[in-house]
Amino acid sequence: MAVNDVSFSLNEGELLSIVGANGAGKTSVLNAIMGLVRVHSGRILFNGVDITHLEPWKRAHMGISIVPEGARPFADMSVMENLEVAAMNVAKAEAKRRMEWVFELFPRLAERKKQPAKTLSGGEKQMLAIARALVGSPRLIIMDEVSLGLMPRLVNEMFKIIEKLKQEKLTILLAEQNTKKALQVADKVCVMQNGSIVLEGKPQDLLDSEEIKKAYLGI
Structure with a gap:
């Protein structure tokens, strides 16, 4: 999925959830941050350093880790x-x-x-x-669809772990189809649709709008 008009910031110790339907562009954004896909315009900054064109292993050395979709050990x-x-x-x-x-x-x-x-x-x-x-x-952990394909009991278990990591003040970027769970753990949320961010804000602000819940969050 080609993405455009994607811009957000994540502070140390925060958890940002990127939510949206399958194919919205969430994984493409995460892979771009990790250096697994090429960025054709714009910049990616990590601790004030431009890493837009760094190799993935150099990003890993700087402290960026990824939990890929499907685990892939x-x-x-x-x-x-x-x-x-x-x-x-x-x-x-x-x-x-x-x-x-x-x-x-x-x-x-x-x-x-x-x-x-x-x-x-x-x-x-x-x-x-x-x-x-x-x-x-x-210093930053990127998680891509950690609940994908898991039974409900294990989904709950995964999100309990994410809550524990949040309590440890880890900085987490989470892309997730399970909107309800993603909003429960997030400090802030970006909603993606057709390769772009269409909404962003605090989880409660988005949940307070019935229109937004129905149109974008599937709730």
Whole structure:
């Protein structure tokens, strides 16, 4: 999806939700920020630095991590090996601390440290994708459709984790089709339609308008 007229800012410690129907352009925006698709006009600034044309690995070194749509772990590697790869550029003591932290967040992953990622359930793969992003000590974590394909119980579990990360003052950019859940955790919201941002504001401000809820939020 080609996107245009997309402009927003995210402050440290905030959670911004980008919501909209499938095909609205949410993933394209996230991939552009991570450097996975080329930006033809405009700029992307991170901590005041223009990263518009930086390679993805350089953005990762600057502290940007992504939880991609569909999780996509390294299938033939174990849970632990997936995490160790993600922590390669983190100081040893800090990596150890963060490993312990993510296993506290995701006890099921701790039980499956030696299992190949391809043997995990869909929910467990999503947990691994989030854990993998977290062990890299990110300054910004980008999450793309974390609830996609999960049963309602696991969706609730994922958003409880996001709430915990928010309490840790992590800076989070979340693209999500589940508008209701996305608004519940957000500090601010951008609504996308046909490749553009058509609305933005505080979640409650959007929810207070019946017209907006029906026209754009599917509520």
